[in-house]
Amino acid sequence: MATAVTTATLAPSSGLARRVVELIPGLLLLAAVGYAGKFIEQSIAAYTKSHHITFPNIEYVLWAIVIGLIIANTTGIPRIFQPGVATYEFWLKAGIVLLGSRFLLGDVLHLGGISLLLVAFAITLSFTFMHFIGRAFKLKPKLTSLLAIGSSICGVSAIIAAKPAIDADDEDASYAIAAILALGAISLFTFPLIGHSLHLSDKAYGLWAGLAVDNTAEATAAGALYSDAAGKVAVLAKTSRNALIGFVVLGYALYWSSRGEARAIGNKAAFLWRKFPKFVLGFLLISLLATVGFFAKPQLASLANLSRWAFLLTFAGVGLRTSLRELGKQGWRPFVVGAIGEVFIALVTLGLVYGADHFLHL
Amino acid sequence: MSESTAAPPRRGLSLDVYAVTLALALALLVRLNLIPPIKW
Numbered sequence: 001m002a003t004a005v006t007t008a009t010l011a012p013s014s015g016l017a018r019r020v021v022e023l024i025p026g027l028l029l030l031a032a033v034g035y036a037g038k039f040i041e042q043s044i045a046a047y048t049k050s051h052h053i054t055f056p057n058i059e060y061v062l063w064a065i066v067i068g069l070i071i072a073n074t075t076g077i078p079r080i081f082q083p084g085v086a087t088y089e090f091w092l093k094a095g096i097v098l099l100g101s102r103f104l105l106g107d108v109l110h111l112g113g114i115s116l117l118l119v120a121f122a123i124t125l126s127f128t129f130m131h132f133i134g135r136a137f138k139l140k141p142k143l144t145s146l147l148a149i150g151s152s153i154c155g156v157s158a159i160i161a162a163k164p165a166i167d168a169d170d171e172d173a174s175y176a177i178a179a180i181l182a183l184g185a186i187s188l189f190t191f192p193l194i195g196h197s198l199h200l201s202d203k204a205y206g207l208w209a210g211l212a213v214d215n216t217a218e219a220t221a222a223g224a225l226y227s228d229a230a231g232k233v234a235v236l237a238k239t240s241r242n243a244l245i246g247f248v249v250l251g252y253a254l255y256w257s258s259r260g261e262a263r264a265i266g267n268k269a270a271f272l273w274r275k276f277p278k279f280v281l282g283f284l285l286i287s288l289l290a291t292v293g294f295f296a297k298p299q300l301a302s303l304a305n306l307s308r309w310a311f312l313l314t315f316a317g318v319g320l321r322t323s324l325r326e327l328g329k330q331g332w333r334p335f336v337v338g339a340i341g342e343v344f345i346a347l348v349t350l351g352l353v354y355g356a357d358h359f360l361h362l
Numbered sequence: 363m364s365e366s367t368a369a370p371p372r373r374g375l376s377l378d379v380y381a382v383t384l385a386l387a388l389a390l391l392v393r394l395n396l397i398p399p400i401k402w
Contacts, residue, residue: 093381098388282382286389295393302392302400309400 026084034312037064068319088317093279095310100286101303115240146176155215165253179338184218206230210237246275
């Protein structure tokens with residue numbers, strides 16, 4: 001009896017220890033790839049400076065993503081590294097919470113409020129548009145719903161949150177996720193180019209990236225590729241967008257259950273809380289503490305740097321988990337619908353950001 | 363229709379909670395000067 005109790009008590013902790021050990025190789029790979037990106041950026045900057053060469057600074061973000069992409073699509077990621085590499089999203093969320101230290105709560109409310117306003121407008125337009133083109137391309141209605149949720153709110157997390165709520169197929173969810181990931185990878189390289197060609201300010205570009213790029217990791221990277229300040233704003237805009245995930249998923253769940261094609265929702269407040277991304281609260285708490293002077297100035301600098309290190313692991317993970325071969329297998333129709341939707345959303349949000357910059361003075 | 367009994371996305375939820383816990387713990391360590399200044 002005593003042995004049975006001991007075994008039952010120890011089993012979870014030894015399981016946890018084994019899981020932690022399993023994460024180490026992948027974490028080391030994330031750190032190595034991210035640090036290699038930082039090392040390349042600094043080496044190029046030092047070389048061009050010492051040789052008086054004018055060369056645009058290519059952020060470590062791009063190098064880390066490219067190195068990750070090369071590894072993932074040539075040698076592939078051996079099984080031993082996979083659990084640790086999958087933690088990139090954990091580092092993203094921890095990094096976002098710590099980034100709260102770089103915002104005064106007033107800025108969060110100002111920019112976050114503008115973001116929410118623009119998101120609400122963009123969501124309404126993009127849902128209507130996605131359903132229209134989904135029908136035109138004869139996609140299954142639930143696949144169109146997933147693509148609309150993924151492209152207007154929060155990428156993969158939103159699709160994962162919505163899938164059980166609207167009783168969508170696994171196949172539909174994997175199509176939608178693949179399309180969103182492929183489009184996210186493309187936006188990483190196109191958004192900074194467009195931003196520079198339109199001479200967008202850091203704030204306007206960051207807001208645009210945060211509103212238009214779907215996945216939080218890619219939105220953060222697309223912002224950081226432009227500038228540090230743009231990256232900060234992109235994270236804030238994307239976080240505001242993420243906060244709406246529960247409402248949109250609830251709306252879709254109610255729609256599909258009213259048609260008898262999904263289970264009914266009982267307690268709507270509990271549903272909203274379950275779907276609400278908790279890291280948004282952590283971000284607001286750290287921002288509040290920074291605003292009331294809980295941290296001294298050097299401590300704020302340390303928190304900002306901790307956030308940068310967490311993002312470094314995230315950007316390495318973005319490259320390492322993007323398998324171009326897997327994305328190519330998913331068929332062209334969801335991708336085309338997603339792509340048309342993305343271009344539409346990118347244009348609409350660009351127009352909204354231009355308007356907001358003009359009238360609301362970002 | 364019965365109420366949704368589908369398992370909530372526990373992985374996503376616990377991931378958020380763990381990430382927030384780690385970030386707040388780090389912020390506290392920084393506040394109490396229990397870790398050296400972090401450089402970039």
